[in-house]
Amino acid sequence: MSLKQLLDLRGKVALITGGSRGLGLQMAEALGEMGAKLALTARKKDELESAASALRAQGYDVAVFPTDLQQSAGAETLVRQVMERFNRIDILVNNAGATWGAKAEEHSMDGWAKVINLNLTGVFAVTQAVGRLAMIPSQYGRIINIASVAGIRGTDPRFMTTIAYNTSKGGLVNFTRSLAAEWGPHGITVNAIAPGVFPTKMAAGMIGWAKDFVVDRTPMRRLGGDQDLKGIAALFASDAASYISGQIVAVDGGMTAL
Numbered sequence: 001m002s003l004k005q006l007l008d009l010r011g012k013v014a015l016i017t018g019g020s021r022g023l024g025l026q027m028a029e030a031l032g033e034m035g036a037k038l039a040l041t042a043r044k045k046d047e048l049e050s051a052a053s054a055l056r057a058q059g060y061d062v063a064v065f066p067t068d069l070q071q072s073a074g075a076e077t078l079v080r081q082v083m084e085r086f087n088r089i090d091i092l093v094n095n096a097g098a099t100w101g102a103k104a105e106e107h108s109m110d111g112w113a114k115v116i117n118l119n120l121t122g123v124f125a126v127t128q129a130v131g132r133l134a135m136i137p138s139q140y141g142r143i144i145n146i147a148s149v150a151g152i153r154g155t156d157p158r159f160m161t162t163i164a165y166n167t168s169k170g171g172l173v174n175f176t177r178s179l180a181a182e183w184g185p186h187g188i189t190v191n192a193i194a195p196g197v198f199p200t201k202m203a204a205g206m207i208g209w210a211k212d213f214v215v216d217r218t219p220m221r222r223l224g225g226d227q228d229l230k231g232i233a234a235l236f237a238s239d240a241a242s243y244i245s246g247q248i249v250a251v252d253g254g255m256t257a258l
Contacts (some may be wrong), residue, residue: 006240010035013086014237015079016070017126018096020047022200023146023229025054029239030230036091039082040250041065050145069096075125079133088208089134091237094123094172095146097157099165103157112164118133123175131183141188143179147172149196149252159210169194169252180246189245191236196252198224219254 006069014031018024020038032038034053040055040062042048055062063085065082067078082089098118101112127143150162151169173192180190197214199207207223209215215221230248235241250256 001239006237006242007234008035009091009238012036012090012237013039013082013088014091014093015039015041015082015126015130016093016095017041017122020044020051020064021095023195023198024093024095025051026226026229026246027095027144027233028055028062029058031091031093032058032062033230034216034238036237037063037086038063038138039063039065039086039089041067041078042096043068055063064096067174069122069126070098072116072117072121072125075122076129076133078126079129083133088138089130090132090138090140091142091144092127092135093144093146093233093237094127096122097146097165099162101160101162103161104163107163115168119165120171120175123172127179131186131188135188136183136186139187141183141186142237142241143183143188143190144233145176145190145192147174147176147192147194147248149194149250149256152194152248152250153256159213163177176248177246184245189236189241191241191244191246192248193229193232193236194248194250194252194256195229196250196255197225198228200201205207214255218252219257219258222253224251224253 014036016028020042045066052062052064129146150166151173176192180206
């Protein structure tokens with residue numbers, strides 16, 4: 001089989017959480033370009049519809065499913081809705097996430113719960129439902145978890161104090177490894193992308209005052225851009241990566257190399 005055939009996603013269905021903007025939308029564009037049908041979910045229906053319109057204008061088959069994944073009970077309903085629409089889910093991109101900035105000694109428990117509920121519990125709930133209802137029955141799947149460089153090492157407190165976020169992303173790293181081991185026999189790969197600093201809405205406040213600090217500590221001397229996750233997302237979603245599982249790839253301009 002040629003490399004082009006291995007990377008071809010035609011006939012596949014991708015569910016992308018947090019797919020209405022930012023990194024989720026960037027990865028949706030990549031998977032759509034490679035031929036996948038797209039199921040987008042996020043909390044805000046208007047943002048989802050706007051994203052879907054932009055993707056349809058590029059010729060992609062898109063459906064939207066507004067869901068609040070902080071309420072883990074909604075995960076199975078979401079997956080059943082996607083299955084009713086497309087009859088399958090081949091690719092799951094766990095991108096939805098939240099952060100909370102506070103010193104550890106001052107961090108609110110409400111903030112901790114919000115971050116952990118979405119970044120870990122919500123991911124587990126969606127992944128469990130996708131595995132049980134779609135991927136394990138078909139004996140095929142590609143799961144891509146969006147972690148963070150903050151989940152593979154500590155962060156300088158001069159840059160950001162986000163203990164709950166860092167903890168959740170560290171948990172997601174080992175969730176990736178553990179699930180890869182457990183679901184590998186079902187033909188399911190599980191990998192994680194660990195982005196560095198990208199100018200997303202969630203990161204906007206921090207970038208406003210820390211951009212120079214970040215760029216100075218990044219060998220490529222820039223932040224992440226609109227194209228920088230597309231290649232790795234398309235690879236992990238495809239059969240070209242059928243023997244890659246349990247891996248965490250930092251996309252950070254070399255930041256974690258230092």
